[in-house]
Amino acid sequence: MFPELNNLLNTTPDRAEQGKLTLLCDAKTDGSFLVHHFLSFYLKANCKVCFVALIQSFSHYNIVGQKLGVNLTMARERGQLVFLEGLKSAVDVFFQAQEKPHPLQFLREASAGNLKPLFEFVRDALKPVDSGAAGWTYPVLLVDDLSVLLSLGLGAVAVLDFIHYCRATLCWELKGNVVVLVHDSGDVEDEENDILLNGLSHQSHLILRAEGLATGFCRDVHGQLRILWRRPSQSTSQRDQSLTYQYKIQDRSVSFFAKGMSPAVL
């Protein structure tokens, strides 16, 4: 996790809020550093984490996690981390017919499927063990990323249903958190992606939006991060708080600064 981002979000692993949906969004840049942040954050907070990694392999997250101070292999071995590696599972489900429904069963179907098997996988991974010996604080679901599900043929409604079920089970029933990443296509007209993004934005408690600079590539400032705190349940006129920072990604951390205050300039 990045200590500077914790300061900006005003959280620490010990006293993070529970029952929240966090939406990570990136537009014209790569927002995967936010996924690495939350993965290491919740592992350090001693939560039981289910990570649905659809876009990269396990070793990628493991190596970056080591730079951020968490060991994913050990977390997986002691049962703290349940890792669904999308790429490897896709090969399994595609080439061999499975007896029981596989989380990525929709890859075998010709018409648009639904994500019920995936939800059941998540629910089984995160339901509290009755023996109570493990002692994890609360469950967390992390998905990287949801736009891949749209590219693979699922409709936006199916993905929204999946998130709805996850929220009902994890956030409301088990008092855990859900963190998802969605790409914003920007000026490219992608109707399904816009439906998904808008639907999730309305449900989220916290939105982190990584954007590329409007003026293009810069070596010292990699992008801009917009943080938006929301209260989706309350319809009062209380304004949502929003902050904007610029950031630069380094080898082991990300530094944040106010707009225009990059160390390269001062």
Add this chain to the structure above:
Amino acid sequence: MATVATCGGDAVGVGSAVATASKSNVTSFQRRGPRVSGTNDSGPRLVSITGTRPSVRNGQLLVSTGLPALDQLLGGGLAVGTVLLIEEDKYNIYSSLLFKYFLAEGIVNGHTLLVASANEDPANILQELPAPLLDNCKKEFDEDVYNHKTPESNIKMKIAWRYQLLPKMEQIRPVSSSRFGHYYDASKRIPQELIEASKWHGFFLPEKISPTLKVEPCSLTHGYIKLLQFIQNIIYEEGFDGSNPQKKQKNILRIGIQNLGSPLWGDDICCTENGDSGHNLTKFLYVLRGLLRTSLSACIITMPTHLIQNKAFIAHVTNLSDTVVGLESFIGSERETNPLYKDYHGLIHIRQIPRLNNLVCDESDVKDLGFKLKRKLFTIEWVQDNYLRQERNIYPPGFSYLLKQKDSAWGEGSLQHSTFLMSFLAKGMGFPFFQLKLLLKDGFVLIKKGMLRDDSLRCSHSAI
């Protein structure tokens, strides 16, 4: 991902870059080299595969794309286990050339090839590969290098003096066959004996599927399914994924798929506006990447994206690929007559570079890249050099100019280095003096005053 496992902490291997890359990366692969005990002579203590080298940044195993200039732009080469997607130029001239360079590099390094095409027999594709330039061609090569160097590059730039400080794009010198990355002569065919000595598998779509076959609706186009099964079969049979204990494969499988997405593959993404309603191509890419990630292979795909009308689809394909490079040739376009581009055959856009095992990636600072193909060299250069030469011709020194500010990039909070021509009036002061006022957002004004050195009109700024 395939990375280099260092045995016992001491790293010996290809090139000097290994010394900085010695992290023991645990992957689905563990490759142990034979330990040469005691002897301090040449035996390598680390099993290294020919034609690969570890990345300086994170020890990732890289292969050459066949074009050293492109390798440099991609951060050293193409990572094993990833997909390189080439967005074809309009008439598929230069993209097929890049495709052939990739395959020829595989032959020269002794890698196994898998060539898949729907319109051309893979045996014919291999016959047309360019001939590699090895040490015995050094003399002819030097002549070409001499002609290539423009006479102006030795002249000290007066106006654009800052650009003289930028590093040159590519080191041009002939290499022997044991080096990483080779040069090819596009006008000569590869020697027949090299093709015969190499191991290759071909997938020619018309041979693999019969048109009268009744196909039930399933999740992917029939051609794509066959291709995936073919690839998976080769990977498993020849041991590229390490699952077969009898077959310890210490070689790279280079996969080349030509014109993926074209109608000849049975896909309608290039024909209709809402094509690919079955998401065939994206599912294919996803499963293909899953196969690559768990094997010692690298894949090049050329795709006619200029035919795809659904732009959102191209964004999906980009997100599902690792490295994406777009080619834009000037043939038949209005840019052919533009004096700015007269030395180049087209532009090359590096659209995406993957961040593998890392938070950052090696993105090049230079974004305007043009390429030109001469007989022996495919070079990639920064187009701006030409632009500056044009400007110098337009504004010869010794006169005073009132110039409009252009190419300004003062977005709010932006920190991009931007170059602009400033307005100044030499009011008989004896030296060029300028004052620049810029109105920024929220009422801020940036005032810069100064003197121009030499007769330089160019200045680079960072703004708040």
